[in-house]
Amino acid sequence: MNKKQVVTRFPPSPTGTLHIGGARTALFNWLFALHHNGKFVLRIEDTDRARSSKEAIDSIIESMKWLGLDWDEGPYFQSQRAEIYNEFIERLLSSKKAYYCNCSPDELERKRIEAKERGLKPKYDGKCRELGLGKSPDAVIRLKSPLSGTTRFKDLVKGVISIENEQLDDLILQRSDGSVTYHMAVVTDDIKSGITHVIRGDDHINNTPRQILIYNALGEPIPQYAHLPMILGPDKSPLSKRHGATSVLAYKEMGFLPHALVNSLARLGWAYGDQEKFTVQELIELFSLDHVGKSSGIFNMEKLLDLNAKYIREADDGNLAELLIPFLTNLGCSNLSREKVKGALRTLKARSKTLLEMAQGALFFFKEIDYEKQADERFLIPEVLEILKDLLLDLKGAPSFAQEQLENIFSIFLERHQIKLGKVAQPLRVALTGKTVSPGIFEIMEVMGQEMVIKRLSNAISHIKSKKGP
RNA sequence: GGUCCCAUCGUCUAGCGGUCUAGGACGCCGGCCUCUCACGCCGGUAACACGGGUUCGAGUCCCGUUGGGACUACCA
Numbered sequence: 001m002n003k004k005q006v007v008t009r010f011p012p013s014p015t016g017t018l019h020i021g022g023a024r025t026a027l028f029n030w031l032f033a034l035h036h037n038g039k040f041v042l043r044i045e046d047t048d049r050a051r052s053s054k055e056a057i058d059s060i061i062e063s064m065k066w067l068g069l070d071w072d073e074g075p076y077f078q079s080q081r082a083e084i085y086n087e088f089i090e091r092l093l094s095s096k097k098a099y100y101c102n103c104s105p106d107e108l109e110r111k112r113i114e115a116k117e118r119g120l121k122p123k124y125d126g127k128c129r130e131l132g133l134g135k136s137p138d139a140v141i142r143l144k145s146p147l148s149g150t151t152r153f154k155d156l157v158k159g160v161i162s163i164e165n166e167q168l169d170d171l172i173l174q175r176s177d178g179s180v181t182y183h184m185a186v187v188t189d190d191i192k193s194g195i196t197h198v199i200r201g202d203d204h205i206n207n208t209p210r211q212i213l214i215y216n217a218l219g220e221p222i223p224q225y226a227h228l229p230m231i232l233g234p235d236k237s238p239l240s241k242r243h244g245a246t247s248v249l250a251y252k253e254m255g256f257l258p259h260a261l262v263n264s265l266a267r268l269g270w271a272y273g274d275q276e277k278f279t280v281q282e283l284i285e286l287f288s289l290d291h292v293g294k295s296s297g298i299f300n301m302e303k304l305l306d307l308n309a310k311y312i313r314e315a316d317d318g319n320l321a322e323l324l325i326p327f328l329t330n331l332g333c334s335n336l337s338r339e340k341v342k343g344a345l346r347t348l349k350a351r352s353k354t355l356l357e358m359a360q361g362a363l364f365f366f367k368e369i370d371y372e373k374q375a376d377e378r379f380l381i382p383e384v385l386e387i388l389k390d391l392l393l394d395l396k397g398a399p400s401f402a403q404e405q406l407e408n409i410f411s412i413f414l415e416r417h418q419i420k421l422g423k424v425a426q427p428l429r430v431a432l433t434g435k436t437v438s439p440g441i442f443e444i445m446e447v448m449g450q451e452m453v454i455k456r457l458s459n460a461i462s463h464i465k466s467k468k469g470p
Numbered sequence: 471g472g473u474c475c476c477a478u479c480g481u482c483u484a485g486c487g488g489u490c491u492a493g494g495a496c497g498c499c500g501g502c503c504u505c506u507c508a509c510g511c512c513g514g515u516a517a518c519a520c521g522g523g524u525u526c527g528a529g530u531c532c533c534g535u536u537g538g539g540a541c542u543a544c545c546a
Contacts, residue, residue: 175544206541274494303496351508425505
């Protein structure tokens with residue numbers, strides 16, 4: 001039992017919001033760490049100062065918190081770790097594993113184009129490799145990588161991957177302005193944090209051998225790698241903004257429960273037999289890299305909606321009310337009573353796929369209604385006037401508005417008029433909600449309460465009367 | 471172009487050589503329930519990319535073809 005503690009990390013670069021793909025990578029790292037009782041580190045890769053922003057950092061952190069992906073260490077900021085990187089660069093320089101190169105960007109660009117034209121691989125030709133150049137203002141530092149041999153690693157999801165070293169060139173570790181490049185920063189940080197498992201998108205597969213070469217040059221142990229297949233948009237191209245909602249926070253605004261997103265993300269690329277729904281606890285217990293698939297997948301919004309609907313149905317009314325109130329407020333409701341919100345949401349739980357949809361469906365409980373044109377024309381007609389008037393009388397006399405009570409009143413009422421419920425239900429529904437579609441009328445009447453029901457029914461009656469003309 | 475990765479219903483996937491006339495979920499289509507819409511329940515639709523091997527036996531292993539994708543920067 002003296003195996004090293006598992007340490008994973010999630011290293012977003014703050015050039016935008018956290019999107020679905022990043023969130024899944026974070027989730028898998030988080031699950032893997034928790035499954036192994038390990039640690040999960042958050043690191044912000046903000047070395048590209050021009051493209052990084054504070055807003056992006058904030059929104060990434062907000063997204064992580066909303067999803068419930070908490071970290072044990074960090075966030076570290078690469079922009080604040082120059083000293084550490086320089087120390088590692090120094091190590092490479094003094095062991096002759098790295099060297100200065102003063103080839104100008106223009107020169108390199110020219111050679112690249114030339115090589116391409118001749119059908120060769122456009123890689124650095126190693127011009128300065130053996131020159132023993134010293135530090136100079138416009139010199140970069142390059143890794144002296146092996147010219148032959150094979151670099152191979154066992155990927156925990158893809159299997160053995162190998163590449164000939166001659167395919168790789170001497171990559172730049174430090175730029176001429178003294179800042180360190182991505183590969184160097186990543187490797188240094190991962191070593192410093194004691195990362196044991198690097199779980200990331202498979203767009204990094206080609207980066208892995210380069211990074212392994214840096215580990216080797218440093219004489220440091222190589223972590224285990226697991227490359228996750230990418231998430232695609234519906235057109236099978238890599239997920240991007242033009243596919244609509246990709247940012248995690250957008251899903252929050254659309255009224256998704258964080259757990260629904262988590263569950264859905266977990267199932268994208270990972271499976272546990274036929275099981276579709278998992279609690280967080282189950283995910284942690286069952287998650288394993290060898291059940292992660294190798295092929296990329298399309299994010300399925302329909303399935304997310306279905307899962308979200310299921311979780312809404314199962315949710316505790318009190319919690320759901322808390323989540324729903326902000327949506328109602330956004331839609332212009334104020335002075336919301338928690339109890340009434342709970343009542344309203346009970347009527348809508350089975351028919352809402354998102355919190356937003358639920359809030360929209362609940363508006364008639366909290367705001368004045370307008371009759372939808374079609375509904376008005378079809379159901380608030382003179383033919384039902386007498387029936388509604390009589391119904392109003394019965395409702396005024398109701399001792400209580402509990403559902404069973406209402407059902408009793410109605411069955412007597414229907415009996416008396418020798419009609420079916422269908423006959424009054426729709427006109428009444430329109431009178432109470434303005435629409436032809438709503439939760440069951442007994443349910444909504446109970447939640448609305450006698451006063452509101454009587455008021456709306458009376459309004460509808462005068463509305464019908466006004467149609468008959470003066 | 472070069473290198474690397476990938477390939478089961480429309481989509482997410484199960485499958486780790488025989489139990490697969492390929493299972494589940496979402497979607498879609500019927501039906502039941504019913505005060506509308508949902509929920510729920512019942513039923514249906516639909517896939518192993520192609521071609522060669524290996525094997526008594528291949529969705530499962532190997533090779534190739536085709537098709538996707540990634541990388542190929544003093545971006546990350």
